[in-house]
Amino acid sequence: MTDYSAIALTFTLASLTVVILIFVGLPFAWALSRYQGRLKPYIEALISLPLVLPPTVLGFYLLVAFSPDTALGTFWIMLTGEQFVFSFAGILVGSIIYSMPFVMQPLNAAFEQHASNTFSVATTLGISRIKTFFLILLPQIKPSIITAITLGFAHTLGEFGLILMIGGNIPGETQVVSIALFNHVETLNYASAHELAAILLVSSFVVLVLLYRFNRLAKPSLSSPAEKLPRHTKGEHE
Numbered sequence: 001m002t003d004y005s006a007i008a009l010t011f012t013l014a015s016l017t018v019v020i021l022i023f024v025g026l027p028f029a030w031a032l033s034r035y036q037g038r039l040k041p042y043i044e045a046l047i048s049l050p051l052v053l054p055p056t057v058l059g060f061y062l063l064v065a066f067s068p069d070t071a072l073g074t075f076w077i078m079l080t081g082e083q084f085v086f087s088f089a090g091i092l093v094g095s096i097i098y099s100m101p102f103v104m105q106p107l108n109a110a111f112e113q114h115a116s117n118t119f120s121v122a123t124t125l126g127i128s129r130i131k132t133f134f135l136i137l138l139p140q141i142k143p144s145i146i147t148a149i150t151l152g153f154a155h156t157l158g159e160f161g162l163i164l165m166i167g168g169n170i171p172g173e174t175q176v177v178s179i180a181l182f183n184h185v186e187t188l189n190y191a192s193a194h195e196l197a198a199i200l201l202v203s204s205f206v207v208l209v210l211l212y213r214f215n216r217l218a219k220p221s222l223s224s225p226a227e228k229l230p231r232h233t234k235g236e237h238e
Helices: 002-034 040-052 055-065 071-080 088-124 129-140 142-157 161-167 177-186 190-221 231-236
Strands: none
Touching: 002 040, 002 088, 002 142, 002 177, 002 190, 040 088, 055 088, 055 161, 088 129, 088 142, 088 161, 129 142, 142 190, 161 177, 177 190
């Protein structure tokens, strides 16, 4: 029963992490792609830091910053009624930070590659920037959005050190599959460990296969920004 709870919690955590990151990441990546100020390298480095930083380091600083005896920890308790550490909210925030580069980098690269040319063509045809963004640019970078969702989801599935540091090992609350797997190995229950390991392995493999298959099918359909414009719009200006 504990393993089923851990599986459900893991997929819930991964899903919520990706939804929040896409909702926040799309406008942030768009703004970052347009920003060319001196702080841009520092912002990009901060976003990419979880790629090279050990997850336990990130978990440690979150644990220290949001402990109940700190200002942030006290504010969190006043805001939510529960402490940040050893809670689902805590591992969710940690997962969002830890998986951010896997979502942000594909989105930012897509905006930097397509946005300028797309808006230039749309402007010459008299299409508003809002319509261009939602009706032309977002569909145009759909493969990158799918890549961001897939990588963020798959990366969250395998989190261990960060979750253990912030959330501990509370069944039904913070015990995800990777931690339940570790528990089984510690108790020499290799049969259950094999089952959980196989679930993570197969899930990650299937997610990546779907990603590569989608991107391969999407390549022939990629076209120039002008070809993505509505036909009646092009016709009105020819």
